Amino acid sequence: MASSSPSSTALAVPILLCLLASTATAARFAPADNHLLACGATAPAVLPDGRRFVPDSGCASTRLRSPEPTLPSAASDAATRPSPLHAAARVFSCRASYDLAVRRRGYHILRLHFYPFEPALAAARFHVGAAGFLLLHNFSASAPVVKEFILPVQSDVLVLTFVPDSGSNAFVNAIELVSAPEELVGDIGTLVSSGGTKQTEGLSSQVYETLYRINVAGRKVTPFNDTLWRTWVNDGRFLVNTESSNSMVWSFGGRIAYPKDSRLMSREVAPDNVYNSARSVSSQGNVTWGFPVPAASRYLVRMHFCDIVSKALNELYFDIYVNGHLAVKDFDISGATRFLAYPYYIDFVVDVEDEGALKLAIGGSKLSRSDEVSGILNAVEIMRMNKTSAGIDGDFAVALDMENVASKGIDEFARSLLCGFIFAGLLLILLMLVVRLRSELRNNGTAWSWQPMDSGDGKLARAYQLVSTKTDY
Numbered sequence: 001m002a003s004s005s006p007s008s009t010a011l012a013v014p015i016l017l018c019l020l021a022s023t024a025t026a027a028r029f030a031p032a033d034n035h036l037l038a039c040g041a042t043a044p045a046v047l048p049d050g051r052r053f054v055p056d057s058g059c060a061s062t063r064l065r066s067p068e069p070t071l072p073s074a075a076s077d078a079a080t081r082p083s084p085l086h087a088a089a090r091v092f093s094c095r096a097s098y099d100l101a102v103r104r105r106g107y108h109i110l111r112l113h114f115y116p117f118e119p120a121l122a123a124a125r126f127h128v129g130a131a132g133f134l135l136l137h138n139f140s141a142s143a144p145v146v147k148e149f150i151l152p153v154q155s156d157v158l159v160l161t162f163v164p165d166s167g168s169n170a171f172v173n174a175i176e177l178v179s180a181p182e183e184l185v186g187d188i189g190t191l192v193s194s195g196g197t198k199q200t201e202g203l204s205s206q207v208y209e210t211l212y213r214i215n216v217a218g219r220k221v222t223p224f225n226d227t228l229w230r231t232w233v234n235d236g237r238f239l240v241n242t243e244s245s246n247s248m249v250w251s252f253g254g255r256i257a258y259p260k261d262s263r264l265m266s267r268e269v270a271p272d273n274v275y276n277s278a279r280s281v282s283s284q285g286n287v288t289w290g291f292p293v294p295a296a297s298r299y300l301v302r303m304h305f306c307d308i309v310s311k312a313l314n315e316l317y318f319d320i321y322v323n324g325h326l327a328v329k330d331f332d333i334s335g336a337t338r339f340l341a342y343p344y345y346i347d348f349v350v351d352v353e354d355e356g357a358l359k360l361a362i363g364g365s366k367l368s369r370s371d372e373v374s375g376i377l378n379a380v381e382i383m384r385m386n387k388t389s390a391g392i393d394g395d396f397a398v399a400l401d402m403e404n405v406a407s408k409g410i411d412e413f414a415r416s417l418l419c420g421f422i423f424a425g426l427l428l429i430l431l432m433l434v435v436r437l438r439s440e441l442r443n444n445g446t447a448w449s450w451q452p453m454d455s456g457d458g459k460l461a462r463a464y465q466l467v468s469t470k471t472d473y
Helices: 006-027 333-337 404-443
Strands: 034-038 052-055 062-065 071-074 088-092 096-101 106-114 126-130 133-139 145-153 157-164 170-172 174-179 189-193 196-200 208-215 247-251 277-281 286-292 297-305 318-322 325-331 344-352 357-364 375-377 379-385 446-454 460-468
Touching (some): 096 174, 133 145, 277 357, 344 357
Parallel strands (some): 034 052
Antiparallel strands (some): 071 088, 088 170, 106 145, 126 133, 126 157, 446 460
């Protein structure tokens, strides 16, 4: 049998690498809408993950509207900024809107980048709305932050509006608007309260603000390793009173298997990297995480599970607690997936009243076959839900749509014009009837004239009376 030459082997290696790279690229999610805007920039900004943000002033699929000129602002030390998106900003002194063309309606991921590189930007206070929802109310960014929202878009244009507070300005450094895969947002969840649990529906019509994405016991996952360009952080700083004897850290080097052609689970829901690690709990222990959150709000808590520790099915059983309430008793991952290393998640809905903290926990169960490992958690997502149909923070008197005032005036003018046309038409018809009646009366020898008539009380009253204009012989 002939052996391959060194030159052919050397040639095959780069070809194989190219094929693998092309396969990975082809498998990457390709959104129908993918707006990446570097606001106030004069040149494109390329990120380490390969995405290219274009200046907002010359994008064909985007229109910036404002009754007054908007001011691009550039950082004096742009070269030293940690991200090229932090080098410039668009500043608004009055209400302004971006019109973003939408190819495919449905859920979209909206990310707004704020990097106040000068004191005036750090002092800015403003409101932000999109698709008719108030997303940020009395917002200020004293430190760099990326605000992410997942919202339904049911029109061919998404209007993103910035409204400065009285005497202040608004600004934004970069904007991302990306189509979300259908499987990202489900419609059914489990409502957890002190009274127990029950199924709740309608989640697919809500607006969500992402507060936390946690990779439990794993390293930070950057947008470069996530098909939806998300960031997942380690859970270490959120652990609460967890004894090391009750918990273990696991890492998995095998292949995460996703259900074939599943419409509920894919790598877009969560990347492999968050399922390759887990934190376990013993049968007699519990592990608790605590997350500071705004009080008086409702939250969607998505807990991710993937059994990467068992050697056989039906070995793990554990309890799940959401904000101190038992959400699931003796949960069996194998019963849900029927396979090992298959990802799975549960959506919980919970109200946080006055405490301003959301606690999650997993506790061991006596049904587990192992005392050391009873249950696991791989990842957590916490999203704030809209309080009302108007937005995340509730109903506030903020004019979001740039067309509101104009359309209101146009509507009133149109109604007035329509009423005028109707009145003029009725008047014209009445005049035509009078003219026709007079003509017919003349032809019959009669006409309208004033004649004195007895009113019945001895007085004379003037009234219309038909009198003959012909003499019959």
